[in-house]
Amino acid sequence: MSEYILEVKGLKTYFNHSHTRVPAVDGVDLAIRKGETLGIVGESGCGKSITAMSILRLLPPEASIVDGQVLFKGNDLAGMSELQMTKIRGNEISMIFQEPMTSLNPAYTVGFQIGEAIRTHRKMDKKQAGASPSTC
Ligand SMILES: Nc1ncnc2c1ncn2[C@@H]1O[C@H](COP(=O)(O)OP(=O)(O)OP(=O)(O)O)[C@@H](O)[C@H]1O
Ligand SMILES: [Mg+2]
Known part of the structure; x- marks a missing residue:
């Protein structure tokens, strides 16, 4: 290795x-x-x-x-x-993008979008991932 x-x-x-x-x-x-x-x-x-x-x-x-x-x-x-x-992407290796206006979707909260990676790769719901559905 x-x-x-x-x-x-x-x-x-x-x-x-x-x-x-x-x-x-x-x-x-x-x-x-x-x-x-x-x-x-x-x-x-x-x-x-x-x-x-x-x-x-x-x-x-x-x-x-x-x-x-x-x-x-x-x-x-x-x-x-x-x-x-x-x-692997978003789980073991990730990117923090340069331009928030083009890399984040303005229709969703930042918390929801950050939580999305956690929810995708870990067995967590929105609340556990720290992204409340009420803020979506
Ligand atoms: N869609 C594209 N078509 C053609 N060339 C592109 C495209 N996107 C980027 N490039 C070119 O690729 C090269 C590298 O761009 P890159 O975005 O990696 O630069 P950078 O070092 O990150 O610059 P900055 O400091 O401005 O973020 C540049 O010459 C750019 O013009
Ligand atoms: Mg760049």
Whole structure:
């Protein structure tokens, strides 16, 4: 077993636009041990969000991982089925999105939406998850 909880090796994520492939992430390597924090710094548009979205497999349809590995607890997320990913995403590995106006649904309370991940992966009702139905 690797000493790292997350290891990204040679990650390449490209956008497909009318017969051209535009590289957004072009060979990223990183490794994080359990309990470690890693900050990724770079100018706007350099690929920080697309790197994170590639790890979580939350890419828009026009983007795809074209090469590399995303080893989480030794398993390659880049090669997993969507069904396998839904069991891991929001349960063992999650993303806190940058833009609340686009990542949260204004029709639901923040508490309801945060509680949704807990309810999906744990055997809890809304109250237990801390999201009262009256606030939905
Ligand atoms: N739908 C898209 N089609 C084509 N290119 C895209 C698309 N979405 C993002 N990109 C490009 O991918 C690159 C990486 O974008 P990304 O959002 O990862 O940057 P970022 O480092 O997170 O920037 P910021 O600091 O502004 O959040 C950028 O050049 C961006 O223009
Ligand atoms: Mg970003």
